[in-house]
Amino acid sequence: MFLSELTRRDLLKTFAFGAATFSASSLKTQSTLADFVSQKDKTVGELHDGSNANPVKLLAEGQIVRPQLSLPKISETDVLVVGGGPAGCCAAIAAARLGLKTTLVERYGHFGGLATGGLVVHILGHWTREGDKKVQVTQGLGEEMMKRLEGLPNGIVNREFGRNPTLDAETYKYLLVEMITEANVEVFLHSWAIDAIVDDAPDSTTGNPVVRGAVIQTKLGPQAILAKQTIDTTGDGDVFVPAGATHTQRLYNIGLPYRIGNLDRAKPQEGQKPPRHLGDVTPVPGVRWVNMTGPSLDGVDVKTLSKLELSHRKQIWKQIQEVRNTPGYEEVFLMETAPQIGVRITRVIEGEETLTLENAKAGKKYDDCVGIGGAWHGDHLGWQIPYRSLVPRNVENIITAGRSLSAEPLMSDVVRVIPNCWVSGHAAGVAAALAAKDGVIARNVSIPDVQKALLDQKAYLG
Amino acid sequence: MDNEKKLNSSNVRRRQIVKAVIWSVRFGIFSIIIAAFLGSVSVVSRATVHLSPLLFLSGTFQNSETQSSSNASGLIGAITTSAASLIILLCLLKKRFFCRFVCPLGLCVDVAANIRRKTFRTRFGRYGLVFSHRRFFAFFSFFWFCSTAPLLFFPEVASPISAFAFDPMAILSQTLNSLPKATPLLLIFLICFLISPYFWRFQFCPCGAVQELLYLPKTFVQKSLKHIKKERLHEEKTQSSIASRRNFWAMVGILSLSPTIAVSIKKRGLSLKKFFFRPPGVTRESEFLAKCARCGRCVKACPNEILTLVNFSNGVNSSSEESVSPKGELANLSLLDKAILVGTPIVDFARGAQFCEKDCDVCSQACPTGAIFLADIADKKVKSIGIAKFEMEHCMLYYEQECSICRRECPYGAIDLVWLEEEYLELPTIDENICVGCGRCVVTCPGEPIFLNDGEYVDPGATTRVRALSIVKKSQERIN
Numbered sequence: 009m010f011l012s013e014l015t016r017r018d019l020l021k022t023f024a025f026g027a028a029t030f031s032a033s034s035l036k037t038q039s040t041l042a043d044f045v046s047q048k049d050k051t052v053g054e055l056h057d058g059s060n061a062n063p064v065k066l067l068a069e070g071q072i073v074r075p076q077l078s079l080p081k082i083s084e085t086d087v088l089v090v091g092g093g094p095a096g097c098c099a100a101i102a103a104a105r106l107g108l109k110t111t112l113v114e115r116y117g118h119f120g121g122l123a124t125g126g127l128v129v130h131i132l133g134h135w136t137r138e139g140d141k142k143v144q145v146t147q148g149l150g151e152e153m154m155k156r157l158e159g160l161p162n163g164i165v166n167r168e169f170g171r172n173p174t175l176d177a178e179t180y181k182y183l184l185v186e187m188i189t190e191a192n193v194e195v196f197l198h199s200w201a202i203d204a205i206v207d208d209a210p211d212s213t214t215g216n217p218v219v220r221g222a223v224i225q226t227k228l229g230p231q232a233i234l235a236k237q238t239i240d241t242t243g244d245g246d247v248f249v250p251a252g253a254t255h256t257q258r259l260y261n262i263g264l265p266y267r268i269g270n271l272d273r274a275k276p277q278e279g280q281k282p283p284r285h286l287g288d289v290t291p292v293p294g295v296r297w298v299n300m301t302g303p304s305l306d307g308v309d310v311k312t313l314s315k316l317e318l319s320h321r322k323q324i325w326k327q328i329q330e331v332r333n334t335p336g337y338e339e340v341f342l343m344e345t346a347p348q349i350g351v352r353i354t355r356v357i358e359g360e361e362t363l364t365l366e367n368a369k370a371g372k373k374y375d376d377c378v379g380i381g382g383a384w385h386g387d388h389l390g391w392q393i394p395y396r397s398l399v400p401r402n403v404e405n406i407i408t409a410g411r412s413l414s415a416e417p418l419m420s421d422v423v424r425v426i427p428n429c430w431v432s433g434h435a436a437g438v439a440a441a442l443a444a445k446d447g448v449i450a451r452n453v454s455i456p457d458v459q460k461a462l463l464d465q466k467a468y469l470g
Numbered sequence: 471m472d473n474e475k476k477l478n479s480s481n482v483r484r485r486q487i488v489k490a491v492i493w494s495v496r497f498g499i500f501s502i503i504i505a506a507f508l509g510s511v512s513v514v515s516r517a518t519v520h521l522s523p524l525l526f527l528s529g530t531f532q533n534s535e536t537q538s539s540s541n542a543s544g545l546i547g548a549i550t551t552s553a554a555s556l557i558i559l560l561c562l563l564k565k566r567f568f569c570r571f572v573c574p575l576g577l578c579v580d581v582a583a584n585i586r587r588k589t590f591r592t593r594f595g596r597y598g599l600v601f602s603h604r605r606f607f608a609f610f611s612f613f614w615f616c617s618t619a620p621l622l623f624f625p626e627v628a629s630p631i632s633a634f635a636f637d638p639m640a641i642l643s644q645t646l647n648s649l650p651k652a653t654p655l656l657l658i659f660l661i662c663f664l665i666s667p668y669f670w671r672f673q674f675c676p677c678g679a680v681q682e683l684l685y686l687p688k689t690f691v692q693k694s695l696k697h698i699k700k701e702r703l704h705e706e707k708t709q710s711s712i713a714s715r716r717n718f719w720a721m722v723g724i725l726s727l728s729p730t731i732a733v734s735i736k737k738r739g740l741s742l743k744k745f746f747f748r749p750p751g752v753t754r755e756s757e758f759l760a761k762c763a764r765c766g767r768c769v770k771a772c773p774n775e776i777l778t779l780v781n782f783s784n785g786v787n788s789s790s791e792e793s794v795s796p797k798g799e800l801a802n803l804s805l806l807d808k809a810i811l812v813g814t815p816i817v818d819f820a821r822g823a824q825f826c827e828k829d830c831d832v833c834s835q836a837c838p839t840g841a842i843f844l845a846d847i848a849d850k851k852v853k854s855i856g857i858a859k860f861e862m863e864h865c866m867l868y869y870e871q872e873c874s875i876c877r878r879e880c881p882y883g884a885i886d887l888v889w890l891e892e893e894y895l896e897l898p899t900i901d902e903n904i905c906v907g908c909g910r911c912v913v914t915c916p917g918e919p920i921f922l923n924d925g926e927y928v929d930p931g932a933t934t935r936v937r938a939l940s941i942v943k944k945s946q947e948r949i950n
């Protein structure tokens with residue numbers, strides 16, 4: 009193979025070149041595709057003799073080891089956001105809007121995480137009850153997104169006061185691209201974060217390890233992104249875990265949502281009870297999305313995920329046949345299954361403060377409140393999100409947001425819904441940006457400044 | 471501003487005048503009655519006694535002897551009869567007319583209470599020292615009254631322990647006749663007064679009971695009129711608690727009209743039991759029916775307003791149309807059953823979407839008779855309201871909706887989601903050893919989602935919902 013003939017120097021050069029082309033013209037800013045096209049047929053690197061490849065070794069004792077490798081740096085940034093789900097996108101947009109160089113890494117080719125690729129499109133819980141009134145506690149970027157979706161054809165449905173709306177996954181994917189490019193966020197798609205980069209020296213004040221960025225896996229091998237501040241919004245703690253942050257790993261329901269079509273062509277009899285697996289409405293006429301709870305299992309275990317994919321697909325097929333066998337519903341068909349399996353909760357950070365259901369119900373107040381979370385069906389009052397629940401106890405310069413926020417199990421269940429991820433993501437973005445700007449560790453960011461910046465960005469803090 | 475002040479002061483003046491008139495009328499009537507009692511002609515004093523609605527009615531309906539004796543004296547009889555009839559007529563229109571305007575003891579109580587309040591307020595508080603023992607006294611008085619009520623129909627055996635003797639007019643005439651004989655009566659009266667100045671009037675006085683009964687028809691008319699107007703919830707609550715006292719006396723009245731009902735309570739109670747969710751702290755229904763004073767205090771005390779009283783017209787004073795209470799079944803009860811159950815508290819989870827709070831036992835504390843009795847909070851587990859029941863077909867999860875509200879909201883952690891392979895679902899499962907039937911899951915369950923084909927989607931909880939969770943009686947309770 010040609011790679012085996014490469015010299016070590018050549019390899020490094022190759023990586024550096026790759027990095028240069030990437031950062032020069034990537035999806036960043038309003039760049040045109042013409043930049044890309046012009047590079048067609050160019051040779052990348054000179055001689056691919058593969059001599060300096062550095063494969064993983066199988067040792068005689070049966071141990072499998074990865075030899076040390078010096079990594080190419082693909083980017084250096086102020087705020088690195090890993091994971092482009094609802095939380096990550098809000099974080100990146102918020103940080104970039106504060107004028108900092110922001111980089112967003114996503115393993116798939118689109119943004120939105122479970123809300124798009126996971127086909128979870130029902131926006132639960134951005135309302136709470138305050139006395140007799142219903143209050144929308146999800147403001148700021150979340151509200152901006154919903155508002156902008158409203159302006160797009162078939163973007164969102166049921167957006168009415170006090171109701172939980174449903175968005176269209178594809179429209180939301182598009183909107184996120186629009187918002188992220190607008191905000192000048194540097195983007196790396198098809199990049200799996202596989203490691204954290206930690207400074208050789210611990211923080212002088214706390215003695216904790218300091219995160220300096222993350223390593224992403226690309227087709228060209230692992231590459232490094234250096235950052236002043238890192239936000240892990242992978243939902244699974246893919247960066248804070250290797251960084252050494254204490255966390256708990258949980259079993260939770262893993263399902264596989266899907267969409268069905270042709271519902272507008274269904275011809276049920278007068279008074280006929282519709283079949284069971286019709287799911288819920290989407291903004292697209294004739295199309296519905298069907299959620300799936302699934303069993304509670306380990307969402308970071310690849311064997312489990314593989315087994316579930318196989319099993320869920322059989323079940324979905326069965327459900328579709330059940331619908332199609334109902335008189336009047338013969339034309340219903342399976343449009344698509346979620347490209348991204350529905351993993352709800354896996355690894356949850358152990359923050360300086362842990363959210364508990366009891367505190368949430370009691371309406372506990374925090375000095376460092378950076379957002380208000382909502383309830384699913386207005387079933388209880390709003391609860392404050394303290395900044396400290398985003399901050400790990402024992403690692404510096406990495407914070408989290410979204411479903412991996414520090415919370416006890418029953419509280420994680422509330423934390424994880426999309427609007428609450430918007431809110432915590434927004435807060436994380438602002439906090440990391442200000443920490444990077446002020447040159448302080450994330451833990452010590454000025455809370456009044458964060459709160460002020462959030463309010464400037466129309467967030468709701470109660 | 472000035473106008474307002476003027477209006478206010480003129481209002482105050484008017485109220486003062488009305489007060490003065492009422493008091494002078496009361497004193498006038500008082501002196502006439504005392505004069506009549508003290509008058510040398512015993513016919514007059516004997517006739518005066520029958521101004522009491524209790525004695526008059528029981529005399530008219532039950533005891534021809536008393537009746538003839540008052541009739542025999544011609545003019546005096548005629549005057550007393552018409553005066554008593556007038557009083558009864560006024561009692562039908564004005565609540566406790568006799569108590570408020572005619573009753574000489576009532577006047578004494580009011581005057582004494584006024585003095586006591588002014589003198590002892592700081593030292594004894596409003597109810598005095600014995601207040602803490604009120605529960606015991608109410609308990610005692612109710613049993614005493616119930617057990618002697620039937621004696622009203624047999625005046626020949628009416629002894630000093632009979633409720634008959636505790637009519638205010640009877641007490642007064644007894645006192646004026648012979649003080650020593652009346653001493654026990656007066657002592658009891660005094661004790662009552664010490665407990666609370668109005669304890670006698672509202673808890674004890676049998677004549678008050680009859681007046682409450684007389685006022686019932688008007689309440690019903692008013693209530694049904696008000697029902698049409700659809701009052702607000704808290705108004706309804708006040709209404710229902712007022713009605714509860716009436717219901718209590720209605721109950722007492724019915725007891726006195728037919729002693730056989732009292733006998734059948736126990737038997738009926740058992741068969742009726744399945745309809746009700748009693749407040750926590752109730753174990754045996756028959757015992758509860760016997761102990762419950764129908765005073766409505768628990769209803770007033772319940773901070774979450776989940777208690778309501780069984781009433782005559784619609785079975786339950788439910789504020790909501792939702793089918794989480796056994797209202798429908800109650801409405802179909804026979805008159806006899808209703809008579810027994812009227813005024814007793816039941817749990818209605820539809821009231822204001824509330825539930826029985828975990829750390830609360832105020833109903834038990836408010837209960838004067840120990841009908842609702844919780845030794846402590848932990849006792850709620852033993853004397854539970856019922857138990858939650860889950861029906862898959864009404865569950866959000868069954869229709870592929872994201873939900874786990876019941877598990878999250880259960881204050882006792884009795885609900886978990888458990889994987890059912892054949893349904894390919896995780897569904898709520900209730901731990902029967904932990905659930906106390908507090909109803910939290912019932913009121914928070916968003917219920918069966920209403921999804922029309924592809925048209926309108928109705929947000930669960932927005933309209934009437936069929937919930938996946940309900941409270942049922944614990945199975946072992948159904949038996950005993």
Ligand SMILES: Cc1cc2nc3c(=O)[nH]c(=O)nc-3n(C[C@H](O)[C@H](O)[C@H](O)COP(=O)(O)OP(=O)(O)OC[C@H]3O[C@@H](n4cnc5c(N)ncnc54)[C@H](O)[C@@H]3O)c2cc1C
Nearest residue numbers: 091093094095115121122132201242243350410411425426
């Ligand atoms: C089946 C199901 C049903 C749900 N139903 C609802 C509902 O009805 N309403 C509601 O509001 N919420 C619902 N939720 C919850 C909600 O969808 C998610 O909790 C929410 O989207 C989480 O947002 P997030 O940004 O924290 O994480 P995610 O949406 O998971 O986003 C994480 C992102 O990070 C990326 N990523 C992960 N690992 C890496 C890596 N190593 N490197 C690079 N990128 C990475 C992922 O590709 C993804 O884009 C449901 C969830 C599931 C699974």
